[in-house]
Amino acid sequence: MCAESNKECCKPKIAVDLTAANEILDQYRGKPGALIPALQKVQEHYRWLSQPLVEHIARELNMFLSEVYGVVSFYSQFYTSPRGEYTIQICRGTACHVKGSLRILEQLAAELGVEPGEMTRDGKFTVEEVNCIGACGIAPVIVAGGKTFGSLTVAQALAAIRNFDSGV
Amino acid sequence: MAEEFITLTIDDIQVSIEKGSTILDAACKQNIYVPTLCYQPKLTRFGACRLCLVEIEGFRKLVAACTTPATEGMVVHTRTSEIDAMRKTVVELLLLHHPLDCLTCDRGGDCELQKLAFNLRVSDDRFGFKVEEYPVDDSNLFIQRNFKKCMLCGKCVRACDEVRNVGALGFFQRGFSTVIGYPYNKLVNCEYCGQCLSVCPVGALISKLSAFEARPWEVDQVRSVCAYCSCGCSVILEHKRDKLIKISSREGIGANDGLLCLKGRFGYDFVSADNRLTTPLVKTDKGFMPVGWAEALEFVAKRFNQIKREQGAAAIAGIAGSRCTNEENYLFQKFMRACIGTNNVDNYARLEHAPSVTGLMRSLGVAATTNSLAELCRTDAILLAGSNITASQVIAGIFIKQAVRNHGTKLIVIDPRSMEITRFADVWLRPKPGTDLAVINGLLHIILKSGWHQQQFIAEYTLGFDEFSKSIAKFTPKRVEALTGVPAAQLEQAAQIFAQADTGAVAYGMGITQQPYGLDNVSALINLSLLTGKLGREHCGIYALRSSCNVQGACDMGVLPDYLPDYQSVAQAEHRQKFEQSWGVKLPADKGLYLPQMLIKAQAGQLSAMYIMGENLIHAYPDYNQALSALKSLDFLVVQDIFPTDTAKLADVILPAASYAEKLGTCTNMERRVQQVRPAVPAPGEAKADWEILVELSRATGLAMNYTSPAEVMAEISQLLPDYRDINYKRLAGDGVFWPAQDGEGEGEGQRYFTFEDFAEGKGRFSTSEYHPPAGEENYPFILITGGILFHHATGTMSRRTKGLSYLCPEGYIEINPEDADKLGIKEGELVEVVSSVGRVQAKAKVDDRYQPGIVFMPNHFANMPVNKLIKVKLETVSHLPASKYTLVDIHKLGV
CATH class of the missing domain: 3.40.50.740 (Rossmann fold)
Structure with a gap:
């Protein structure tokens, strides 16, 4: 059919529940400089910014999709692929590296069956490398589900994750 | 206000230039060559390519001429051994990522980077860097994007955004991974206008239609006028011997100032179509x-x-x-x-536009648009009625979008259809089809009642005011709201915006004229210009947006x-x-x-x-x-x-x-x-x-x-x-x-805008008219509106015979609101039959909400979907226009 349907004024059919996004966007509509806080809030709720969400945000804030996606893809804080319930961040800063964080990363990834940056199949975890989180004194460090675990051995790191797994 | 001038010295030459100009502006004014890649006069300054680096006496570092403001007494050098070395390094670095396939590059001989390499004698790669592999993006029908050749100058992104207000392109990712492209590799919003193509300094963007047809030096150029719409864009016909290769334009020429739409730029191959008539x-x-x-x-x-x-x-x-x-x-x-x-x-x-010829003749004594298109860019308020302007008169549409964005123009749109231009409107009045006259009279009523009309102007330059003012007394906002569905508050807002602006223009298209009382619509719009004193001077015009060239x-x-x-x-x-x-x-x-x-x-x-x-x-x-x-x-x-x-x-x-x-x-x-x-x-x-x-x-x-x-x-x-x-x-x-x-x-260039001296009686004449509500009919519950779309022109004799346009939009369709589609059980792409009192036509359904429920739309460019079979015209009584905008139909799903 006609290519005119590529126009943003032509609303596509979206399968995502946008109720929460709309509630968030209601606070930002028409305000200058609203894009980044709006993206952060929406991501907080949906865990990651899927394409339909980004398209919806662009339309609701009356911005070009190219502009919004440009911002989303620029900042590492915005995620464009699905995120697990818990994010496991393995610090790969210098101190942690010296203290063996690479092995922790490899072992954790192997345990969960993912590559760094990926989400586990059950949608529980996302494993990612981060640069120094500023806790070098207790290297090597991981942050899992917002909790910080320091001075870890590989076994302790795995145990910490298994506890999450069993809901403790 | 007199411009303030400053004087600076560039390469021992004194240059005087308006305050606020950059060093590059000053150099250009004096014809001093400063190389650039990311600079384009119409676009915001970017300062990314670092080629325009110049030395300023007293500054420690070289600065970019394109972003540094010129100041009084500044002494600038554009060519020193340090600058040359720096520029050479910049070009060497750019060439790291840039494949040296100039022999087979479509832009070879017409490439800014090639020229720079030539001028600076850059030939070998002293860094030995390996070029990253990127796939070529072929998703756009007309334009190929080669990421390897892209230097991220961002001209295409800025042209798409700032000039066209389309925003199909963006910068994505960051650092070394940065690419320019379409978001999610999806052609969202792209209008295939090729503006990006026209600004690309290298071979990163090439036209697929003309690629490998000719080398730049084999091509002869002829300046002419586009054959599609009435914007009358200046085009450059590029031909190699007897074959038309390409159409382009150039900044600074003609009505379009370098802008073209997809029809103008890519809709030319009908000229060499096989089935041209060649003999009587x-x-x-x-x-x-x-x-x-x-x-x-x-x-x-x-x-x-x-x-x-x-x-x-x-x-x-x-x-x-x-x-x-x-x-x-x-x-x-x-x-x-x-x-x-x-x-x-x-x-x-x-x-x-018969009602325009008749109406403008009757009221003003001239049968034409009163002002030039370029004036729209600096008009304070624009009222646009009954026109999908960004599809049918694309360049005029761009001027209006630029006005809204750059001049702060207030835009009022009167149209039942949700369109690209409605996104730019400050007030969008969305009347029921066929009730435009009531909306316009409602605006006139509010302006008169609020005392916003220009009494001195009316006394001096108009005739028939008393009779006119009586005739609109009935159109109270409340009544107009009941007749048209347009909220009274919106009417008030629109009336105030238009009446109180210093300058204002009225532009209207066939949505206004192709109605049984189209002449009354046109006359009412002329009344609006007269009542608010927005006629007879610069930036105050009436624009009849005509279709063909x-x-x-x-x-x-x-x-x-x-x-x-x-x-x-x-x-x-x-x-x-x-x-x-x-x-x-x-x-x-x-x-x-x-x-x-x-x-x-x-x-x-x-x-x-x-x-x-x-x-x-x-x-x-x-x-x-x-x-x-x-x-x-x-x-x-x-x-x-x-x-x-x-x-x-x-x-x-x-x-x-x-x-x-x-x-x-x-x-x-x-x-x-x-x-x-x-x-x-x-x-x-x-x-x-x-x-x-x-x-x-x-x-x-x-x-x-x-x-x-x-x-x-x-x-x-x-x-x-x-x-x-x-x-x-x-x-x-x-x-x-x-x-x-x-x-x-x-x-000289003649007269861009009419003054009252140009009008037949030296004055404008108010008109009066009766309001006729649109008729309904029980057996035909839907209102069919027919009209044009971006990809084609008129009956498509030319546009449907160009490969690109007919590929983008090969066939007709019927737009149905999702609510109606749900009720009738019609899904996207399904075949439906449209029935009116005089005929029936089949069409594929396109479910979208450009119109409110109860209204359907069919484009009228397609011989294989002769939508005119459904229409029984009613003649406008004075101008003899066969009215067709509005037909009552019923819709059935086929094949059940």
């Missing part, structure tokens, strides 16, 4: 047989003369195309009036049954006399038949012959059934066209014509700009320019119009038409001339 054809028992010109013209002349002898000249009528040149239109009406002896001539304008010219040339050229009435003896003296014949004094009347007469057997030049009438006419039966009832039909259109197939004789790229002449765009159309390639086969055919045909009929060139015709036009006085081909060499053009000298 005469219908015989065995179908159409090719004959020589002499035989064909003799036959036509013999038949015309015979019919004239037996039934009188009034039994013959002529319809001229609004895509033919002024000279051709002039000769056409001269042929009909002088050689045949009838005023039965009309043109396509009857079908689209030379509709204005066709009317100016008198292809009208009631007017001789330049709107000189046929009924007045002194007007006729002037032409009789020049042409050496007695002219008929009776008004001729308007186009719809011709068809009615033909159906009744009272019109025997018709001569149609450059119009696919049976599809252009909004009542297909009537047009078909009328043309079939004729004894003799001659069609002159570039393609065997459905109209041509009904003809007794078909005469092959030259396209716009193959002939010389002039066209007048909607802003009255007369411009030259110039040939780039020869016409195929034996096809001839319409003017040549007319000259030869006149010889065959016995009353010869002897012209050897269009320039000779123009010489006669400029003598007989006051508004075209002093226009000659020498004067048209550049950007054209706005009529009225008389200045005694034959120089």
Whole structure:
């Protein structure tokens, strides 16, 4: 059919529940400089910014999709692929590296069956490398589900994750 | 306010320039060459390429000339050994990522980077960097993006955003991974205008249509005028010998200032289509047989003369195309009036803007848009009514979008359709179809009641105010809301914006005119301009957004049954006399038949012959059934066209014509700009320019119009038409001339905007009208609106024969609101039948919410979806426009 349907004024059919996004966007509509806080809030709720969400945000804030996606893809804080319930961040800063964080990363990834940056199949975890989180004194460090675990051995790191797994 | 100037020294030369200019501006002013890659005058400064680095005395570091403001007394050096070394390194670094495949690059020889490498003698790669592999992005039908060649200068991104306000392109990712492309690799919003292509300094973006057709130095360029809409864009026809390779434009020329739309830039290959008419054809028992010109013209002349002898000249009528040149239109009406002896001539304008011709004549005494298009960019308030302007007059649409974004223009849109331009509107009034007059009268009422009207202006420059003010008393906001569905608060807001702006323009399209009371709509809009004092000066105009490239010219040339050229009435003896003296014949004094009347007469057997030049009438006419039966009832039909259109197939004789790229002449765009159309390639086969055919045909009929060139015709036009006085081909060499053009000298650009001195009575006349609510009918619950879309033009004779446009939009469809689609169980892409009281048409459903429930839309460009079969026209009583915007239909899902 006609290519005119590529126009943003032509609303596509979206399968995502946008109720929460709309509630968030209601606070930002028409305000200058609203894009980044709006993206952060929406991501907080949906865990990651899927394409339909980004398209919806662009339309609701009356911005070009190219502009919004440009911002989303620029900042590492915005995620464009699905995120697990818990994010496991393995610090790969210098101190942690010296203290063996690479092995922790490899072992954790192997345990969960993912590559760094990926989400586990059950949608529980996302494993990612981060640069120094500023806790070098207790290297090597991981942050899992917002909790910080320091001075870890590989076994302790795995145990910490298994506890999450069993809901403790 | 006087501009403040500063003086600086660049390379030992003193330059004076407005305060706020950059060093680069100053250098450009003095023609001092500073290399750039990311700089484009119309775009925001980017400062990314680092090639324009210059040295300023007293500064520690080199600075970018494009972003550094020039200051008083500054001493700048643009060429030092340090700068050269730095530039050389910059180019070397750029070439790290850039494959050196100039031998097979389409931009080879026309590439900024290549030029720089040449100038700076960069030949080998001293870094030994490995170029990353990226796939080529081929997703755009017209434009290929090669990421390896992209230097991230961002011109395409900025052009798409700042110039076109489309925003299809962006920078994604960051650092080394940064790419320019479409978000999610999806062509969201892209209008295929090719603006990105036109600014790319290297071969990162190339046109797929012209790739590998020719090297830059093999190409010859001819400046001409686009053949599609009435914006009248200046185009550059690039041809290699006899083949049209490419169409481009250039910043700073013509009405469009370098802008083009997808039709203008990519819709040209119809010129070399296989099925162009190449020889005269005469219908015989065995179908159409090719004959020589002499035989064909003799036959036509013999038949015309015979019919004239037996039934009188009034039994013959002529319809001229609004895509033919002024000279051709002039000769056409001269042929009909002088050689045949009838005023039965009309043109396509009857079908689209007859109420504008009549309404503007009646109120102002001029039948044209009052101001230039460029003025829109700096107009404080714009009221746009009944036009999908970003699809049908793209460049005018861009000017309005730029005005909103850059000038802070307040935009009011009156239209039931949700369109791109409604996104830019401050107030969008969304009336029920057919109730526009009530909305406009509502605005007038509010302005008058609130005392926002310009009393002094009205007293000085207008007539008929008292009667008018009484006539709109009934249109209280409350009543208007009930009639139209437009909230009273929105009306108040719109009225205030327009009335209180310093300058304001009214622009309207066929959504306003193609209605049973279209003339009243037009007159009400003129009332608005008069009431608010927004007429007769710069930035205060009325814009009739016409469709085809030379509709204005066709009317100016008198292809009208009631007017001789330049709107000189046929009924007045002194007007006729002037032409009789020049042409050496007695002219008929009776008004001729308007186009719809011709068809009615033909159906009744009272019109025997018709001569149609450059119009696919049976599809252009909004009542297909009537047009078909009328043309079939004729004894003799001659069609002159570039393609065997459905109209041509009904003809007794078909005469092959030259396209716009193959002939010389002039066209007048909607802003009255007369411009030259110039040939780039020869016409195929034996096809001839319409003017040549007319000259030869006149010889065959016995009353010869002897012209050897269009320039000779123009010489006669400029003598007989006051508004075209002093226009000659020498004067048209550049950007054209706005009529009225008389200045005694034959120089200058004519008059961009009308003042009250230009109006017939020196004043504008208020009009009054009755309001007629649109009719409903029980069995037909849906309102069908027909109109144009971005990808095609008029009946598609040209656009549907270009590969790209017909690929982007190959077939017609019906837009249905999701609510209605749900109720009827219709899904996207399903075939439905649309039924009206006169016909039925099948179409694929396109479910979207551009219109409110109860309204459906079908584009009218497609011969294979003749939507006009559904329409029974109602004639506008004064201007004789066959109204078609609004038809009642029912819809059934097929195949259940």
